[in-house]
Amino acid sequence: MKQESAAQSTPPPSLSPAPSAQTSWEDGDPQTLWIFGYGSLVWKPDFDYSDSRVGFVRGYSRRFWQGDTFHRGSDKMPGRVVTLLEDREGCTWGVAYEVRGEQVKEALKYLNVREAVLGGYDTKEVTFYPQDAPDQPLTALAYVATPQNPGYLGPAPEEVIATQILSCRGFSGHNLEYLLRLADFMQLCGPQAQDEHLEAIVDAVGTMLPCSYLTEQALALV
Numbered sequence: 114m115k116q117e118s119a120a121q122s123t124p125p126p127s128l129s130p131a132p133s134a135q136t137s138w139e140d141g142d143p144q145t146l147w148i149f150g151y152g153s154l155v156w157k158p159d160f161d162y163s164d165s166r167v168g169f170v171r172g173y174s175r176r177f178w179q180g181d182t183f184h185r186g187s188d189k190m191p192g193r194v195v196t197l198l199e200d201r202e203g204c205t206w207g208v209a210y211e212v213r214g215e216q217v218k219e220a221l222k223y224l225n226v227r228e229a230v231l232g233g234y235d236t237k238e239v240t241f242y243p244q245d246a247p248d249q250p251l252t253a254l255a256y257v258a259t260p261q262n263p264g265y266l267g268p269a270p271e272e273v274i275a276t277q278i279l280s281c282r283g284f285s286g287h288n289l290e291y292l293l294r295l296a297d298f299m300q301l302c303g304p305q306a307q308d309e310h311l312e313a314i315v316d317a318v319g320t321m322l323p324c325s326y327l328t329e330q331a332l333a334l335v
């Protein structure tokens with residue numbers, strides 16, 4: 114994944130939404146599609162893509178409010194993974210992946226299982242602003258877990274979320290790995306990419322782990 118320089122700030126509010134290059138991924142057989150990742154997809158897309166851009170979507174905030182009983186948790190101890198919450202003042206950083214030709218069908222088929230069937234996510238069209246060209250927004254597909262899905266856990270104090278994350282693991286690994294790799298990605302985005310909710314959970318985890326562990330050793334534990 115190319116890491117753009119952290120030069121850009123958030124776009125001026127006047128920017129118009131992206132021209133809908135592809136009004137809907139369900140219409141016909143799209144030849145090009147952008148997929149926006151903001152959770153595990155930023156560090157583990159696991160599908161073939163032709164290009165990727167670091168950037169953000171406006172009008173949404175990322176929250177660890179989706180339960181996960183497969184990838185990072187179990188039926189008895191559901192893990193916590195992220196979803197997008199509609200928030201007029203929100204801005205969520207992530208990665209958009211461009212899939213072309215055969216990659217489109219393969220990516221959608223794979224993500225339908227990973228995100229929708231196993232994760233409870235629905236698809237939603239969003240406007241993505243590349244960090245290096247926020248004046249040239251793109252229409253992208255995002256996977257969002259709404260409050261109507263059975264795995265939705267909703268809001269909780271960050272300390273409670275941190276406790277759950279420290280106690281859960283699933284078929285894709287420990288929930289702590291999920292949190293720390295997302296936090297690592299946000300560090301790469303630069304100082305203008307803030308996520309107070311994520312930072313509060315990482316801080317809470319830090320107070321619960323022996324400080325000598327909240328480094329590579331923490332990842333070795335998971």
Ligand SMILES: N[C@@H](CCC(=O)N[C@@H](CS)C(=O)NCC(=O)O)C(=O)O
Binds near residue numbers: 194255
């Ligand atoms: N849709 C979000 C969240 C995706 C996400 O974290 N989904 C979970 C499904 S519950 C997942 O794929 N987990 C794989 C893993 O944790 O390695 C994204 O775009 O990154």
